[in-house]
Amino acid sequence: MKPYRVLIVEAHPFQLEYVLNVFNEVGGFTVDTVRDGVFALECLALHAYDLLLCDLLMPIMDGVQLIQKVAALEQPPALALVSAAPRRMLVSAELAAKNLGLSVLGLIAKPVETDALRHLKARLAVARLNAESACVHTLNIDPRSIELAMNNGQIQAWFQPKISLRNGNILSAEALVRWAHPESGLLLPKDFLSALISLGLEERLLWLMLEQTLQAQRQWRARGRDVPVSINLPTHLLNEHDLVDRLRNYVVNHGTEPSRIVFELMESSTTEELGNYYAGACRLRMMGFGLAQDDFGKGFSSYFNLISTPFSELKIDRSLVHGCAENESLACALISLVQLSRKLGLTVVAEGVETRAELDFLRSIECDQAQGFFIGGATSCSDFAAELYSYPFNRPALSVR
DSSP states (O other): OOOEEEEEEOSOHHHHHHHHHHHHHHOOEEEEEESSHHHHHHHHHHSOOSEEEEESSOSSSOHHHHHHHHTTSSSOOEEEEEESSOHHHHHHHHHHHHHTTOOEEEEEESSOOHHHHHHHHHHHHHHHHHHHHHHHSOOOOOTHHHHHHHHTTOEEEEEEEEEETTTOOEEEEEEEEEEEETTTEEEOHHHHHHHHHHTTOHHHHHHHHHHHHHHHHHHHHHTTOOOOEEEEEEGGGGGSTTHHHHHHHHHHHTTOOGGGEEEEEETTOOOSSHHHHHHHHHHHHHTTOEEEEEEETSSSOOHHHHHHSOOSEEEEOHHHHTTTTTOHHHHHHHHHHHHHHHHHTOEEEEOOOOSHHHHHHHHHTTOOEEOBTTTBOOBOHHHHHHHHTTOSOOOTTOOOO
C-alpha cells in the first residue's frame, strides 16, 4: 500500500522528535516536519499531503490561524489536531475546521500515543478509499429527474430502527429518504436533497414519506407489530396554517392513529414568524401526533426552545454522542440532557451511535433509546419487517436492565 504523506507542524524540538518516533513505530507514513505555520503553508504549496498534523499552541501563527489559511487552499489535506490544550479547546478548533470545509480525522492529546496514530491511520485508509470511490463514481444528477423519480416510485422511505436501551427491542423507526436510481444505484440524501429543496419539493417529499410510512405500518401490523415512525418535518412548512389539519385528516383517513406518527422538527429551517412555529407545534400535539426536537446539540439548538415547545421526544445529535465514552465534557452534557428530559417527561433518543462504548455509556446514564449504524442502518420496508423479528438487539454485553 502506498504510504500516507504527512506534514507535522510542531514548534518544540523534543515533542517533534517524540512524534516522529511514534510515526516510525506505527509505520506506513512518509513524514515531513516544520516548526511553524508559515513554513507549513510553503510546504503545502509545493507538495500534496494526505494529512496535516498540527499543534494548536504555536509561535508566529497559531494552529487556528493555520486552519483558516489551509481551508483557503484549492486542495487542502485532511487534518488532525494535537495539543496539550484542554479538550474543549480542541473540539472548538475542530468545529472551526469542519465549518470551513476541512476534513478532521482526529483530536489527539499530548503526549501522542501509538494507539492514537493507529486509529488515525485507519481513518486515513477509509478517507483514501472514499476518495477513490468518488473518482470512479461521480454523480451527474439532472435536477429535472427528481420530480419524475418521485412520481415513479424511485424516491422511497427506508426505515432505521430505534431500540430500547432497557431490553434491546425495536420500539420505533425513523423514515429516511433514499433514491433507487436506475443507473447510479441507491443514493443517499446528500446526493440529491439540496437539489430537491431548490426545486421547492419539500412539502411534496413530506407527503410522499408519510404515504409510504402508513403503507409500511399497515404491512407490519398485518404481521403483528405496531411500530411508531418518525418523519422529518421542515419547520418552515408550519407557515401553512392548515398543514396540521391536512396531516391529521390524511393519517386518520388511512386508518392510523396520529399517535403512531412522530414529526421531527428540523433545526435547519424555521418559520417566517415565530408565532407560526409555536402554533403549529402546539396543534400537532393537540391532534395527537408525537413531536421531536431533531438534532439537539447541532448548530444553535436552544434550551428555551426545548422547554417552551410541547415536544414528546428529544433526539440528541451525533455530535454530542460521538466519543462520549472517552470525552468527559460530552459525557457531562449527555448526563445533563437525560436528566433534564426526564424531568420534562421527554423520551430521549441518542442518534448516530457507532461503537459499543457509546452504546454502553448511554445505557449507563439511562438514556431511553438509541439509533445508529452500530445498531442498524436504514432498510426497505420488507427488510425492516424481517429485522422486527430478529430483535432484541443481542450484541454482547447488552443485557436487560
